[in-house]
Amino acid sequence: MSVDLSVARTFRSRYREVVTDRGRLCAGIDPHPELLEQWGLPVSGAGVRAFGEICVEALAPVASVIKPQVAFFESFGSAGFAALESVIAGCRAEGALVIADAKRGDIGSTMAAYGRAWLDPASPMSSDALTASPYLGFGSLEPAIDLARRTGRCVFALARTSNPEGAPVQLAHRDGVSVAQRIIDAAASANTDGSATLGVVVGATREHGLDLSGLNGPILAPGLGAQGASADDLRGVFGGSDLSWLLPASSRAVLRSGPDPQHLRAAYQQARDEVESSLGRSLS
Numbered sequence: 473m474s475v476d477l478s479v480a481r482t483f484r485s486r487y488r489e490v491v492t493d494r495g496r497l498c499a500g501i502d503p504h505p506e507l508l509e510q511w512g513l514p515v516s517g518a519g520v521r522a523f524g525e526i527c528v529e530a531l532a533p534v535a536s537v538i539k540p541q542v543a544f545f546e547s548f549g550s551a552g553f554a555a556l557e558s559v560i561a562g563c564r565a566e567g568a569l570v571i572a573d574a575k576r577g578d579i580g581s582t583m584a585a586y587g588r589a590w591l592d593p594a595s596p597m598s599s600d601a602l603t604a605s606p607y608l609g610f611g612s613l614e615p616a617i618d619l620a621r622r623t624g625r626c627v628f629a630l631a632r633t634s635n636p637e638g639a640p641v642q643l644a645h646r647d648g649v650s651v652a653q654r655i656i657d658a659a660a661s662a663n664t665d666g667s668a669t670l671g672v673v674v675g676a677t678r679e680h681g682l683d684l685s686g687l688n689g690p691i692l693a694p695g696l697g698a699q700g701a702s703a704d705d706l707r708g709v710f711g712g713s714d715l716s717w718l719l720p721a722s723s724r725a726v727l728r729s730g731p732d733p734q735h736l737r738a739a740y741q742q743a744r745d746e747v748e749s750s751l752g753r754s755l756s
Protein backbone atom coordinates (compact mmCIF):
# COMPACT_ATOMS: atom_id res chain seq x y z
CA MET A 473 0.00 0.00 0.00
CA SER A 474 1.27 3.49 -0.70
CA VAL A 475 -0.29 6.47 1.04
CA ASP A 476 0.44 10.06 0.11
CA LEU A 477 0.96 11.53 3.60
CA SER A 478 0.65 15.05 2.31
CA VAL A 479 -3.03 14.49 1.46
CA ALA A 480 -4.19 11.98 4.12
CA ARG A 481 -6.46 13.91 6.53
CA THR A 482 -6.20 13.00 10.19
CA PHE A 483 -8.97 10.99 11.77
CA ARG A 484 -9.45 13.92 14.12
CA SER A 485 -10.46 16.32 11.37
CA ARG A 486 -12.67 13.78 9.58
CA TYR A 487 -14.38 12.77 12.82
CA ARG A 488 -14.89 16.31 14.11
CA GLU A 489 -16.42 17.43 10.84
CA VAL A 490 -19.03 14.67 10.58
CA VAL A 491 -19.95 14.64 14.27
CA THR A 492 -20.41 18.41 14.32
CA ASP A 493 -22.68 18.11 11.31
CA ARG A 494 -24.63 14.93 12.13
CA GLY A 495 -24.37 14.55 15.92
CA ARG A 496 -23.05 12.14 18.49
CA LEU A 497 -24.68 8.77 18.07
CA CYS A 498 -23.05 5.73 16.54
CA ALA A 499 -25.62 3.51 14.83
CA GLY A 500 -24.89 -0.18 15.14
CA ILE A 501 -25.71 -2.57 12.30
CA ASP A 502 -26.16 -5.90 14.08
CA PRO A 503 -28.19 -8.37 12.03
CA HIS A 504 -29.15 -10.63 14.93
CA PRO A 505 -31.16 -13.69 13.80
CA GLU A 506 -34.13 -12.38 15.87
CA LEU A 507 -34.00 -9.06 14.02
CA LEU A 508 -33.80 -10.78 10.63
CA GLU A 509 -36.94 -12.70 11.58
CA GLN A 510 -38.68 -9.59 12.91
CA TRP A 511 -37.89 -7.84 9.62
CA GLY A 512 -39.32 -10.78 7.65
CA LEU A 513 -35.92 -11.73 6.25
CA PRO A 514 -34.33 -15.18 5.96
CA VAL A 515 -31.60 -16.06 8.44
CA SER A 516 -29.01 -16.45 5.71
CA GLY A 517 -26.41 -14.59 3.70
CA ALA A 518 -29.20 -13.20 1.52
CA GLY A 519 -30.99 -12.05 4.67
CA VAL A 520 -28.01 -10.13 6.04
CA ARG A 521 -27.47 -8.57 2.60
CA ALA A 522 -31.07 -7.29 2.52
CA PHE A 523 -30.79 -6.14 6.15
CA GLY A 524 -27.61 -4.25 5.34
CA GLU A 525 -29.14 -2.59 2.28
CA ILE A 526 -32.06 -1.28 4.33
CA CYS A 527 -29.70 0.00 7.02
CA VAL A 528 -27.55 1.80 4.46
CA GLU A 529 -30.59 3.43 2.84
CA ALA A 530 -32.02 4.53 6.20
CA LEU A 531 -28.92 5.43 8.20
CA ALA A 532 -25.97 6.26 5.96
CA PRO A 533 -27.22 9.70 4.79
CA VAL A 534 -27.94 10.90 8.35
CA ALA A 535 -25.71 9.04 10.84
CA SER A 536 -22.30 10.42 11.72
CA VAL A 537 -20.78 7.06 12.54
CA ILE A 538 -21.98 3.55 11.74
CA LYS A 539 -20.67 0.40 13.39
CA PRO A 540 -21.37 -2.89 11.65
CA GLN A 541 -20.88 -5.80 14.05
CA VAL A 542 -18.65 -8.09 12.01
CA ALA A 543 -19.67 -11.26 13.92
CA PHE A 544 -23.23 -11.17 12.57
CA PHE A 545 -21.94 -11.02 8.99
CA GLU A 546 -19.08 -13.50 9.24
CA SER A 547 -21.37 -16.19 10.61
CA PHE A 548 -22.68 -16.49 7.03
CA GLY A 549 -19.23 -17.02 5.53
CA SER A 550 -18.39 -15.55 2.15
CA ALA A 551 -21.97 -14.34 1.54
CA GLY A 552 -21.87 -12.52 4.88
CA PHE A 553 -18.52 -10.91 4.11
CA ALA A 554 -19.75 -9.82 0.67
CA ALA A 555 -22.78 -8.21 2.36
CA LEU A 556 -20.48 -6.51 4.86
CA GLU A 557 -18.27 -5.12 2.09
CA SER A 558 -21.38 -3.54 0.53
CA VAL A 559 -22.49 -2.09 3.86
CA ILE A 560 -19.09 -0.54 4.51
CA ALA A 561 -18.80 0.95 1.02
CA GLY A 562 -22.43 2.13 1.00
CA CYS A 563 -22.13 3.91 4.36
CA ARG A 564 -18.85 5.59 3.44
CA ALA A 565 -20.21 6.73 0.07
CA GLU A 566 -22.97 8.62 1.94
CA GLY A 567 -20.49 10.39 4.19
CA ALA A 568 -20.82 8.30 7.37
CA LEU A 569 -17.67 7.08 9.09
CA VAL A 570 -17.54 3.31 9.55
CA ILE A 571 -16.16 1.53 12.60
CA ALA A 572 -15.66 -2.15 11.84
CA ASP A 573 -16.53 -3.76 15.17
CA ALA A 574 -14.29 -6.80 14.76
CA LYS A 575 -12.41 -6.60 18.09
CA ARG A 576 -9.20 -7.91 16.60
CA GLY A 577 -6.17 -8.63 18.78
CA ASP A 578 -3.09 -10.80 18.16
CA ILE A 579 0.70 -10.76 18.06
CA GLY A 580 2.10 -7.77 16.20
CA SER A 581 2.85 -9.50 12.89
CA THR A 582 -0.74 -10.76 12.71
CA MET A 583 -2.10 -7.39 13.83
CA ALA A 584 -0.39 -5.95 10.77
CA ALA A 585 -2.54 -8.25 8.62
CA TYR A 586 -5.70 -7.26 10.52
CA GLY A 587 -4.74 -3.65 9.93
CA ARG A 588 -4.41 -4.28 6.20
CA ALA A 589 -7.80 -6.04 6.15
CA TRP A 590 -9.76 -3.24 7.84
CA LEU A 591 -7.76 -0.03 7.54
CA ASP A 592 -5.87 -0.19 4.25
CA PRO A 593 -7.61 2.02 1.67
CA ALA A 594 -7.04 -0.73 -0.91
CA SER A 595 -8.87 -3.43 1.06
CA PRO A 596 -12.43 -4.40 0.05
CA MET A 597 -13.39 -4.01 3.74
CA SER A 598 -11.56 -0.71 4.17
CA SER A 599 -13.20 1.12 7.08
CA ASP A 600 -12.51 4.35 8.95
CA ALA A 601 -11.83 2.61 12.24
CA LEU A 602 -11.43 -0.82 13.81
CA THR A 603 -12.17 -2.03 17.33
CA ALA A 604 -9.20 -3.90 18.79
CA SER A 605 -8.45 -5.85 21.94
CA PRO A 606 -5.28 -4.70 23.73
CA TYR A 607 -5.24 -7.76 25.98
CA LEU A 608 -2.20 -9.22 24.21
CA GLY A 609 -0.47 -6.02 25.30
CA PHE A 610 -1.16 -2.52 24.03
CA GLY A 611 2.11 -2.60 22.08
CA SER A 612 0.87 -5.56 20.01
CA LEU A 613 -1.59 -3.17 18.33
CA GLU A 614 1.24 -0.96 17.05
CA PRO A 615 1.26 -2.17 13.40
CA ALA A 616 -2.46 -1.41 13.04
CA ILE A 617 -2.04 1.91 14.86
CA ASP A 618 0.82 2.85 12.58
CA LEU A 619 -1.27 2.11 9.47
CA ALA A 620 -4.24 4.02 10.93
CA ARG A 621 -2.04 7.04 11.60
CA ARG A 622 -0.73 7.03 8.03
CA THR A 623 -4.19 6.69 6.51
CA GLY A 624 -6.22 9.04 8.73
CA ARG A 625 -8.02 6.18 10.45
CA CYS A 626 -8.60 5.13 14.06
CA VAL A 627 -8.10 2.11 16.30
CA PHE A 628 -10.57 1.84 19.20
CA ALA A 629 -8.93 -0.08 22.04
CA LEU A 630 -11.23 -1.92 24.46
CA ALA A 631 -10.73 -0.41 27.92
CA ARG A 632 -13.83 -0.94 30.11
CA THR A 633 -16.43 -2.84 28.18
CA SER A 634 -20.18 -2.61 28.72
CA ASN A 635 -20.70 -6.27 29.69
CA PRO A 636 -20.79 -7.42 33.31
CA GLU A 637 -17.99 -9.98 32.89
CA GLY A 638 -15.20 -7.49 32.17
CA ALA A 639 -14.43 -6.38 35.72
CA PRO A 640 -11.97 -9.05 36.94
CA VAL A 641 -9.62 -8.37 34.01
CA GLN A 642 -10.23 -4.69 33.32
CA LEU A 643 -10.27 -3.52 36.94
CA ALA A 644 -7.26 -5.59 38.05
CA HIS A 645 -4.70 -3.08 39.22
CA ARG A 646 -1.08 -2.50 40.13
CA ASP A 647 0.11 0.47 42.16
CA GLY A 648 -3.53 1.60 42.32
CA VAL A 649 -3.87 1.95 38.54
CA SER A 650 -6.34 -0.37 36.81
CA VAL A 651 -5.71 -2.21 33.54
CA ALA A 652 -8.49 -0.16 31.93
CA GLN A 653 -6.86 3.10 33.03
CA ARG A 654 -3.47 1.94 31.71
CA ILE A 655 -5.04 1.28 28.31
CA ILE A 656 -6.59 4.75 28.31
CA ASP A 657 -3.24 6.27 29.32
CA ALA A 658 -1.44 4.37 26.54
CA ALA A 659 -4.02 5.61 24.04
CA ALA A 660 -3.58 9.16 25.31
CA SER A 661 0.19 8.89 24.83
CA ALA A 662 -0.33 7.70 21.26
CA ASN A 663 -2.57 10.72 20.61
CA THR A 664 -0.10 13.41 21.58
CA ASP A 665 0.38 14.27 17.89
CA GLY A 666 -3.23 15.51 17.83
CA SER A 667 -4.35 13.02 15.18
CA ALA A 668 -6.90 11.14 17.34
CA THR A 669 -5.62 7.89 15.84
CA LEU A 670 -6.54 6.16 19.11
CA GLY A 671 -10.01 5.89 20.54
CA VAL A 672 -11.15 3.79 23.47
CA VAL A 673 -14.24 1.71 24.22
CA VAL A 674 -15.86 2.45 27.58
CA GLY A 675 -19.37 1.14 28.13
CA ALA A 676 -22.18 3.55 28.96
CA THR A 677 -23.73 0.97 31.27
CA ARG A 678 -22.07 1.89 34.57
CA GLU A 679 -20.01 4.48 36.41
CA HIS A 680 -16.37 3.62 35.84
CA GLY A 681 -14.22 6.13 37.69
CA LEU A 682 -11.74 6.28 34.81
CA ASP A 683 -9.84 9.44 33.92
CA LEU A 684 -10.47 10.09 30.21
CA SER A 685 -9.57 13.76 30.36
CA GLY A 686 -6.20 13.37 28.62
CA LEU A 687 -7.33 11.07 25.81
CA ASN A 688 -7.79 13.67 23.10
CA GLY A 689 -9.62 11.11 21.01
CA PRO A 690 -13.03 9.47 20.64
CA ILE A 691 -14.73 7.48 23.40
CA LEU A 692 -16.98 4.82 21.90
CA ALA A 693 -19.67 4.11 24.51
CA PRO A 694 -21.88 1.12 23.65
CA GLY A 695 -24.77 0.15 25.88
CA LEU A 696 -27.53 2.65 25.08
CA GLY A 697 -30.96 1.06 24.83
CA ALA A 698 -30.84 -2.73 24.79
CA GLN A 699 -28.18 -2.95 27.51
CA GLY A 700 -30.03 -0.55 29.77
CA ALA A 701 -28.17 2.77 29.55
CA SER A 702 -30.12 5.90 28.62
CA ALA A 703 -29.17 9.28 27.22
CA ASP A 704 -29.84 10.77 30.65
CA ASP A 705 -27.15 8.54 32.18
CA LEU A 706 -24.36 9.89 29.98
CA ARG A 707 -23.44 12.99 31.95
CA GLY A 708 -23.20 10.96 35.15
CA VAL A 709 -21.11 8.19 33.60
CA PHE A 710 -18.79 10.45 31.58
CA GLY A 711 -18.94 13.57 33.74
CA GLY A 712 -15.20 14.24 33.98
CA SER A 713 -14.52 13.64 30.28
CA ASP A 714 -14.42 15.94 27.29
CA LEU A 715 -17.97 15.24 26.11
CA SER A 716 -17.18 16.51 22.64
CA TRP A 717 -15.33 13.22 22.15
CA LEU A 718 -18.11 11.04 23.54
CA LEU A 719 -19.73 8.73 20.99
CA PRO A 720 -22.58 6.71 22.52
CA ALA A 721 -23.65 3.70 20.46
CA SER A 722 -26.92 1.89 20.05
CA SER A 723 -27.76 -1.11 17.88
CA ARG A 724 -30.84 -3.20 18.74
CA ALA A 725 -32.88 -0.38 20.28
CA VAL A 726 -32.77 1.50 16.96
CA LEU A 727 -32.88 -1.53 14.67
CA ARG A 728 -36.11 -2.79 16.24
CA SER A 729 -37.86 0.07 14.40
CA GLY A 730 -37.11 -1.54 11.02
CA PRO A 731 -37.58 -2.72 8.37
CA ASP A 732 -39.31 0.42 7.10
CA PRO A 733 -36.34 2.70 6.26
CA GLN A 734 -38.27 5.83 7.26
CA HIS A 735 -39.12 4.41 10.68
CA LEU A 736 -35.55 3.23 11.12
CA ARG A 737 -34.15 6.63 10.23
CA ALA A 738 -36.61 8.36 12.56
CA ALA A 739 -35.62 6.04 15.42
CA TYR A 740 -31.95 6.88 14.89
CA GLN A 741 -32.67 10.60 14.74
CA GLN A 742 -34.78 10.52 17.88
CA ALA A 743 -32.11 8.61 19.82
CA ARG A 744 -29.42 10.97 18.48
CA ASP A 745 -31.45 14.03 19.49
CA GLU A 746 -31.93 12.63 23.00
CA VAL A 747 -28.16 12.17 23.28
CA GLU A 748 -27.39 15.66 21.99
CA SER A 749 -29.99 17.22 24.24
CA SER A 750 -28.70 15.39 27.32
CA LEU A 751 -25.17 16.54 26.45
CA GLY A 752 -26.37 20.13 26.09
CA ARG A 753 -26.55 20.70 22.35
CA SER A 754 -29.34 20.73 19.83
CA LEU A 755 -28.79 20.04 16.15
CA SER A 756 -30.51 22.63 13.99
Ligand SMILES: O=c1ccn([C@@H]2O[C@H](COP(=O)(O)O)[C@@H](O)[C@H]2O)c(=O)[nH]1
Pocket residue numbers: 500502541573632633634635673674675694695696697698699721722723724725
Ligand atom coordinates in the same frame (compact mmCIF):
# COMPACT_ATOMS: atom_id res chain seq x y z
O1 LIG B 1 -18.06 -2.94 25.41
C1 LIG B 1 -18.66 -3.20 24.38
C2 LIG B 1 -18.04 -3.24 23.14
C3 LIG B 1 -18.79 -3.48 22.03
N1 LIG B 1 -20.11 -3.71 22.10
C4 LIG B 1 -20.85 -3.95 20.84
O2 LIG B 1 -21.79 -2.88 20.66
C5 LIG B 1 -23.01 -3.40 20.18
C6 LIG B 1 -24.09 -3.16 21.20
O3 LIG B 1 -25.35 -3.58 20.72
P1 LIG B 1 -26.74 -3.23 21.45
O4 LIG B 1 -27.75 -3.94 20.63
O5 LIG B 1 -26.91 -1.74 21.43
O6 LIG B 1 -26.63 -3.78 22.83
C7 LIG B 1 -22.78 -4.87 19.88
O7 LIG B 1 -22.36 -4.98 18.53
C8 LIG B 1 -21.65 -5.24 20.81
O8 LIG B 1 -20.87 -6.30 20.31
C9 LIG B 1 -20.73 -3.67 23.32
O9 LIG B 1 -21.95 -3.86 23.45
N2 LIG B 1 -19.98 -3.41 24.42
